[in-house]
Amino acid sequence: MFKRNKQLSIITALSLAIYILLLLFGSFKTEYPLTDFTKTDIYQYLGTESEKLKLPPFSPEAISMDAKANNSIGRYVEKNQFNKDQLALLQQEVPLYSIEINADKQVYQINPVTGQLTMASGIQMPVSGQNGIDNFVKSYFGEEYVSQTKEVSDNGIFEDWDQKYVFTAPTSRNDITKVIEIYTINDAIVKFQHFGEANEFPLTEESIWAMITETFSALLLGVLLLIVTVQLIKRLRKKQIETFFWPFLWSALVGFSSFFLASAKEGSITGLGVLGSAVMAYLTFATLLIRWKKSTESKDTNILEWKNSIFQGFLFMLIGFSLTELFLFVAGIFGAWKSPVLNYDLLINVNPWILPIVPLFIGLSAAIWEEAVFRRYMIPFFDRFSVVASVILTSFFWGIQHLSYDVYPWYLRIIEFMIIGSFFYFIYKKFGFKTAIFCHYFYNSLFTSLFLFRLDLKVGFVALILSISPLLVLLLKTKSQEARMKERC
Numbered sequence: 001m002f003k004r005n006k007q008l009s010i011i012t013a014l015s016l017a018i019y020i021l022l023l024l025f026g027s028f029k030t031e032y033p034l035t036d037f038t039k040t041d042i043y044q045y046l047g048t049e050s051e052k053l054k055l056p057p058f059s060p061e062a063i064s065m066d067a068k069a070n071n072s073i074g075r076y077v078e079k080n081q082f083n084k085d086q087l088a089l090l091q092q093e094v095p096l097y098s099i100e101i102n103a104d105k106q107v108y109q110i111n112p113v114t115g116q117l118t119m120a121s122g123i124q125m126p127v128s129g130q131n132g133i134d135n136f137v138k139s140y141f142g143e144e145y146v147s148q149t150k151e152v153s154d155n156g157i158f159e160d161w162d163q164k165y166v167f168t169a170p171t172s173r174n175d176i177t178k179v180i181e182i183y184t185i186n187d188a189i190v191k192f193q194h195f196g197e198a199n200e201f202p203l204t205e206e207s208i209w210a211m212i213t214e215t216f217s218a219l220l221l222g223v224l225l226l227i228v229t230v231q232l233i234k235r236l237r238k239k240q241i242e243t244f245f246w247p248f249l250w251s252a253l254v255g256f257s258s259f260f261l262a263s264a265k266e267g268s269i270t271g272l273g274v275l276g277s278a279v280m281a282y283l284t285f286a287t288l289l290i291r292w293k294k295s296t297e298s299k300d301t302n303i304l305e306w307k308n309s310i311f312q313g314f315l316f317m318l319i320g321f322s323l324t325e326l327f328l329f330v331a332g333i334f335g336a337w338k339s340p341v342l343n344y345d346l347l348i349n350v351n352p353w354i355l356p357i358v359p360l361f362i363g364l365s366a367a368i369w370e371e372a373v374f375r376r377y378m379i380p381f382f383d384r385f386s387v388v389a390s391v392i393l394t395s396f397f398w399g400i401q402h403l404s405y406d407v408y409p410w411y412l413r414i415i416e417f418m419i420i421g422s423f424f425y426f427i428y429k430k431f432g433f434k435t436a437i438f439c440h441y442f443y444n445s446l447f448t449s450l451f452l453f454r455l456d457l458k459v460g461f462v463a464l465i466l467s468i469s470p471l472l473v474l475l476l477k478t479k480s481q482e483a484r485m486k487e488r489c
Contacts, residue, residue, distance in 0.1 A: 033091075094178055098112070116140075117194075250284055261361050
């Protein structure tokens with residue numbers, strides 16, 4: 001296998017060396033303390049604080065949780081290379097990150113260290129003018145806060161408040177300030193937010209462009225569903241579908257993996273989780289039915305092709321790791337930031353006994369459906385116009401589906417996926433669909449497995465073995481085949 005891929009193996013070895021050098025001598029990356037609380041703890045915090053402030057009751061069945069880092073504090077501690085002790089001290093004054101809870105029409109954020117609400121929106125808390133707001137701030141957040149500014153809304157399309165009040169308080173660090181923002185409509189607080197802000201790095205929230213891009217992403221998915229369905233119906237009528245088994249198998253894997261992840265994270269089967277899994281499975285099935293060509297190769301040739309694709313996918317994954325790390329290193333020089341709590345939602349939402357299996361299903365669900373839609377289906381369509389257009393559009397459409405990641409600036413992920421998307425375009429065109437899938441699979445599953453090593457060595461090791469199981473099966477099969485060949489000789 002190494003002989004057949006000698007040139008690729010050499011490039012992989014060089015890429016791996018670059019990756020190790022970047023990890024050892026590259027830019028500093030802060031690692032926040034891992035969570036030591038559970039979903040039950042967050043429910044209790046939210047229940048206690050809601051009762052204290054007389055906020056609307058919530059139903060746990062309607063709740064989703066995610067970890068949200070403060071990008072102002074995050075960029076600050078990375079620049080100043082905070083160690084664990086410094087982070088622990090800072091965390092006592094300002095929230096490094098909060099747990100965001102979506103409950104029906106309300107959105108809350110909880111500081112997991114103090115159990116205090118750091119944000120609440122979609123609420124109605126009656127107050128009597130400035131005095132009522134002052135009393136709320138001092139009674140809930142502390143006496144040290146001083147009123148700074150009062151702003152009247154200009155009734156912009158994205159503003160759902162009449163007046164905004166800002167309060168500040170000092171911290172033990174002269175260049176970090178604690179901030180509270182209160183938003184009101186008709187003498188009622190509709191949103192409040194508490195955060196820390198570094199003077200050098202103002203806190204940035206989701207921009208109008210980010211909202212527009214997210215809306216475009218949702219519209220793209222809707223249009224894609226329509227186009228794919230119409231095209232599939234036409235092909236079925238003309239009897240142009242060449243095979244059924246493999247598209248069904250791939251899409252079944254996507255549906256099961258996505259459904260498993262949704263139920264594992266949410267703790268129960270929800271309508272939204274079922275809908276998301278169904279959409280991913282359907283798009284995978286439909287696009288593969290449209291593009292799949294029945295193989296005329298022999299069984300032995302097909303098996304050899306599968307083995308080669310797994311091996312090549314693993315090598316390309318290592319190259320992809322170094323490419324991503326290089327991109328983040330260069331972006332970091334220009335002040336880019338990636339959330340240190342990117343996978344913390346797994347620790348909060350998923351049962352510890354299930355965690356080792358999660359990387360396997362993350363790899364399967366994302367790799368198959370994204371490669372089927374954004375490479376197998378889209379590339380032949382856009383290639384008719386030009387290669388440049390095909391690379392740019394397929395990479396961009398793929399990238400905007402990942403805007404939920406917490407990064408600064410908000411478009412960092414799009415740039416990253418434009419680069420990685422070009423890399424996957426090359427893999428698909430040069431080495432084929434199966435190699436692209438396995439590269440994507442190994443990348444996602446191993447990235448998640450490596451994160452789990454921080455939680456527990458045993459959990460990380462089991463997750464790693466499950467993630468590389470296709471490669472292990474390949475090596476075992478290859479050895480057994482070699483043994484049979486020797487016997488025949």
